[in-house]
Structures are given as structure tokens and as C-alpha cells.
Amino acid sequence: MARATVLVTGMSGLIGGAVRKRLAGKYELRALNRRPVDGVASWRADIADLDAIQPAFAGVDVVVHLAAIAQGGAGWDDVLRHNVIGTYNVFEASRRAGVRRIVYASSGATVSGWEREAPYAALVAGRYDEAGAWVRLTHESPTRPSALYGCSKVWGEALARHYADAHGLSAICLRIGAVNAEDRPTTPRHFSVWCSQRDVAHLVERCVAAPERVRFDIFYAVSDNRWSYRDLEHARAVVGFEPEDRAEDYRGGSGRGPKATGAR
């Protein structure tokens, strides 16, 4: 049987690179990117131009849509062009081409506005004793976006829901936490919301491979962090997400780094 074709937007980014590495050899990979991507079938086009990106979607089974302005402080013009219009264009081009599924890189910024309030405020500041007990937010909790960036990701999730309902596409939204180049927590907040590169790539892979019956869903992409406020059980139950990393393994001078103890 021919391998399925997966189109990745934003493959030249940090998460895009991790996803590429994870999916290579298992799928026919394609890139749709602003910058050139070597070693893979690659389309260069501006995601804000629907006609320009359409050819990249021909014959594609699954789209992994990562391309976006990812800075929380991004201004309106960038957010509008790349995230609001760009994401509409990716859903619409997918529909026109008969794509089966979109794995959409949403963001923890759809809910991180809750960090303004107790107990989450204490948690992300590293004041764990003060946080006390807390209830993790689930995929059904009300959104509370941070910045225009977070609003644009709520918009993308709305499109995902609509396209799944109205056009029969499967759409899976990943509320991705803090993925960084150091690939380890570097701020107090990261002990709550960090996601390792391999954990996000693993979740993307699970979603690409998920059975047809998964029509629409929302999962948090964070590592298995002790101080997380984002639920992992739903992703575990539906697509078998099993994160290998935990932010607290990198904490302080305890020597409990993953290289010393074996990460899980």
C-alpha cells in the first residue's frame, strides 16, 4: 500500500523540524513554507494567498498546519495575515483538495489567560505551595486567550470545528505549550507549560495516525509536568499520547536531570 502523503506547513520552524524527523520514512512528506526546505518535496508560497498555496494540497491525505506568527506579542497586521487569513486558507485549500485530516497547531495561549487568576497564577510563577491544589483545565474548559495571538488560535479552533462539521474533514487541534530551542525548561513558568520537542512530535504523529472515527478533538501538548494545569488524560485516552518528559526532572541542583536518571 502506498504511504500516505502528509503536508507540513511551517516545516522550517522548531516544531516543524521535530515533526519532520519523527514522520520521516513513515509518510510521504511535503513542505509548504515561506523559506526553502531542503531534502523534501517543497512548495514555497505565502500562506495568505489561497490561490498560491492550493497546488501544494493536491493528493495530500493529512495536513499538519504549523505555519503561524508564533510570538505572543505579534501585532495585528501579522496576526491577521498569517494566523487569521492564513489558517482559513489552509482549511479551505484542504477542503477543496479533499484532504482527509488537518492536525492544527493551536496553542496553550487559547487558555493561558487563566494564569491571571488563582491558583494558576501561583503555579506558573513557581510558587507551588501557594498554589495548593488545582483542577486541570480540560479541552472543554472555557477558553481565555492571551493576546491577539491567543485570539487567533481560538479562531483557528472554531474553523476546525466548523470544517469538521460542515465539510467532513477530520480536524484535531493541539494546544501546544512552550517548546523551545534549549529543549528544557528555562523559566519558572516552563515547569508548568513546557513541552519537549519529542513529546510534541509524538503527539502530532499519534494524531496523523489516529483512526478515522476521530472527527474533531482538542488536545493539550505539554510534557508530563507535575505542575501542569493542562489535562493530558483526554489525549492519552483518545490517541494514546504518552509523553516521555517531565519539566521537574530539570529542576534545580538535584542532579535529577534526565541524562542522570533516565527520562520518562
Next chain:
Amino acid sequence: MARATVLVTGMSGLIGGAVRKRLAGKYELRALNRRPVDGVASWRADIADLDAIQPAFAGVDVVVHLAAIAQGGAGWDDVLRHNVIGTYNVFEASRRAGVRRIVYASSGATVSGWEREAPYAALVAGRYDEAGAWVRLTHESPTRPSALYGCSKVWGEALARHYADAHGLSAICLRIGAVNAEDRPTTPRHFSVWCSQRDVAHLVERCVAAPERVRFDIFYAVSDNRWSYRDLEHARAVVGFEPEDRAEDYRGGSGRGPKATGAR
């Protein structure tokens, strides 16, 4: 004490007219509109042009933002221009002008995607026996937008939340049901989601006048319909919404029309 100034966008529309009638004499009313509005201080400008609309916001206390493409089947260009960009412009112009509160006309279309599933599907088709018992959706239920129009209203609610959090504006979102020119239910679905003109105008008034402590909220604007699936208790508790009408009073040949029995 000087009366507060209320700017209404889309005053020439059906809901705009009802709101105008309700607020007249209680507030200094202004209109921001594409079409001319007689008898009130009026600005004509395209809501998609932030610079053009900005002057209308000077000295305004509360904005009632009704202007939008309201057709569920509206195409992308219209939704993008009027609802996505237009609503951003209204929030941003309000922030720049120091507006105290925005009452934002969201829509039941943010959740009407749930009508695809039992028991809501039976309910809106008028198959009440088949629907059995049902749980009403609340302001905390997951959204499920219908059409690009519904997605654009989810976007507007995200902006409302963000502007309330980040910029200290009070923002109240009204998920308005089916308001029509006949001002009575005209389809089976209306027996669930209809909202009379006076009920929506009453809720807008309650929100304009709500105390400062109401920083962000979401209320359903529907009449007190027996077969509604949208919660009214939250609006009742927070702003004292007391709808006067009920869709079922207009049902069939029973003569139980509101003129015969006195509407509540």
C-alpha cells in the same frame, strides 16, 4: 449628572432599531453606521477602516456593537471584512478612546453546531417528544460554531475576553438568538431559539447599565421559550434579565397568543 454616551454600531438594522427605541431618552445616543441614521448624532464610516471609525468613539462611555454581516451563509470576503476585521477595529478604537464597556452582539451561531446532535437536533425540528429531557447549554459550554459566520462570532468573543483582561475594558457578549421582522416565531426552530425584539433590547439595556464589577461575561439572548436549549439563568443572576416573551405563546391554533392572554 450628565447622561452617559452610548455609541451603537449597526443602528439601522432590526436589532439596532429596537435598541435605539429602548435606550432613547436614557442615554446620549450616537450611531456609527454605513447607512444614514436620522434623528441621532451619526457617523457614517466603513467599519473595516479603523482610522475612519475612530472619531465616532471620542467621549463614548459604552459601545453597543451590532454591525456585522448577519447571514449564516455569508461568504469569506464579507465575514473577513465586516465581522473579523470590523470587530477588531471596534475593540481597538474603543480601547484607544478609553471606552468603559463594549456590549458585543455575538450570536447563538457560536453554539448552534450542537443542533447537529441529539437531543438538540430533535428539539429544533419541533420533535419535542423525541428530544426527551435535555440539558441547557451554558456560557461555559464548549462552543460549536455554525458556518464562517459562527466562527467570526467566536473570534469576537475571544477579542472581548482579551480586551477585558489586557486593557481593562468591560466586555459583555450577547449570544443573540433568532430576532426577526415578524417579531414572532415563523419556523419550528424558532420555538427553541427565537428572541423577541423587546427581549433583546431589554438585555442590551441591562448590560449597558450593569455595574462596573461586570468585567467580562457571556449571556444568551433568547426569549423564555419552553423548548430553548440555551441557559437564561446566568443572565438573570448577573444582570437581571427578565424576558417577557415565550415562543410557545404563538403556537398553533390554540388562541394562546400574547394578545389574548397577556404575554409574560
